[in-house]
Amino acid sequence: MSAPLYLDYAATTPADPRVVEQMMRHLSMDGVYANPASRSHMPGWLAEQAVEGARRQVADLVNADPREIVWTSGATEADNLALIGYMRANRSRGRHLITSIIEHKAIIDTARALEAEGFDVTWLAPERDGTVSPARLRAAMRDDTVLVSLMAVNNELGSVNDITALAEVAHAFGAHFHTDAAQASGRLALDVEAMGIDMMSLSAHKAYGPKGIGALYVRRDPALRIEALIHGGGHERGMRSGTLATHQIVGMGEAFAIARDERERDGEHVGALRERFLAGLAGLTGVHQHVPQERSIPNIVNLAFDDVDGESLLMALRGLALSTGSACNSASVEPSYVLKGVGVPHLQALASIRFSFGRFTSLDEIDSAVDEIRRALTTLRASANQVSNSR
Template sequence: MTTPVYLDYAATTPVDPRVAEAMARHLTLDGIFANPASRSHMLGWQAEQAVESARRQVADPIGADPREIVWTSGATEADNLALTGLLRANRARGRHLVTSLIEHKAVVDTAKALETEGFEVTWLAPGRDGRVTPDQLREALRPDTVLVSLMAVNNELGSIHDLASLAEVAHAGGALFHVDAAQAVGRLPLDVERLGIDLMSLSGHKAYGPKGVGALYVRRHPDIRLEALIHGGGHERGMRSGTLPTHQIVGMGEAFALAAAEGEADQTRIAALRDRLLAGLDGLGGIHRNTDTAVSVPNILNLAFEGVDGESLLMALRDIALSTGSACNSASVEPSYVLKGIGLPRTLALASLRFSFGRFTTEADIDRAITALRHALDGLRRQAI
């Protein structure tokens, strides 16, 4: 059986073998497996040391103090803690949040939940390039705005926000600035001090680490207060209780260290792979780039294919692992809310696929994808005539 070509790195990355090896040393009796909160014996101290070493590995690439890293179960929990934890803790100061229509669901759904608690949310509509401008943000700020939450890299489009300019506007308006950076680690330089970021959500499995672990960067100066969402033991400076998964944390730390060392070279190679795909599809006609490649990371490419349905195209590409943003239910098929959010016509939004490349993507993978796409498109378009 032919192994499928994996072009869905934005959904999850495979764990780097070097990361898996580091994790394996923290699982079994002959390794460092103890509870890091068990400070009454040497095995617990060793586990705590492993956790703190990983905390530094996560902090260093983003220019943070290790004490500013709060472990979570993933970027989704980190987003929830950043938005809900901050707004609840600061409700006396204000009840207004600013975000965009095309944020990850972990932000969108959290913001909607906050609206049911009496908080107010301003939903910014990005441009066709998938970006919110500083002027848009400036107009949305109010005296009671507590937080602005905008992602570093959009997970469907790959578009990159101008974080430094947006942070400057938010701070000038008296608001704190949160960034979901799940798709950005190893793909963009992320210096929280230079960029002016107050809170930042991070993911292990988007950076060749394991699933089930993430972190929230929380600036210490000035001190930012968050109301805990998970109680029981007061771990992580009282912000997130729960026994720390040593092996997953070690994996995330190793993954971030590798991203810092190899990310730039990875992206240069991946940009060439993206361009190879685009060149291979050139001449087919009816292909629209939803991704503005001038302002996006090279590993995410969203394309619309005229004359075909995205779900049908996906089914025809059985040996290519891709994704479509469409949400299916028994009543209807709805296009991706992200593509709708940038104003893409419904027909094109329903005909769109996301290609995402990574560390282990090869030229041979791209060539297989081009051949499969050409064959599938020709067949589907002939059926439509």
């Protein structure tokens, strides 16, 4: 069987061959394989040098100081460290956290865990386009609000928040601001200084790097304190202990260096893919795009299809690798909580599919995908009409 056409880049991206090449150099005896914490010999020094070089590459993508980059196992751990670590360390100042109902599960489940510990969480409802308005955030701010966490780009809708404006609101009330930027890295221009970001979660595997590695940007500010969640050696400025995975870190660094150099080129390519995709579906009736193009990144397109069930359509599209929403929620038969959160009707939410493109998607593949979607929709709708007419 031939492999299905991959249109699930929002779930994960294939590692860039240049990333894989760098990683391989840090695994075997003829490469840089030592523990970067071993400072008593040359192999350890070389490993440490590789780790710090990658730290600078990650920092350069977001205009940070390399000392502000804390390695984690991924964006999920970074989100946990940012929310739990911060709220526990600052409980004497306040116990109020603000987030939204359409955040990634790594934020939502972590915030719920904080609620179980006695912290107070306000859950903001987004606008219909999947963004959180600064006005709505301002209305929710309180004297005891210490942290606001709102994602840069929604992983199901592709909607883009005005992070600069949201951070300004948080700072005006004396709170710190965190954003999950897993879907934004390498796709949007991120500048932690210009945007006023205090903490930011980053992921390698969403940006053509390896799985199992991520980072948390933490502004070097004496007032920004984080309590460690993982203990055992005091690595990473005392925020995250454990032996560093040199090959994965190097892979993330290379992926982010490539993203910095090729972000505009990638954006133009993916923008052309989206235009071709939507133009190919333009003649079909009953197809709805959930977020306006001007409010979303081009690599994620979430569509609803009238008169079909989303799971049935997925089964019919066997030649395409797709999902109805977040990979972290893909086992659920319920409609996406994100779509429900922005007010999409129940049946329409059930008939929605996320298409996501990337660096290695071609225009010919988009044409093939459009053809398969057209055939599947025609067949499913014809079957549905036959059933309806026979009743």
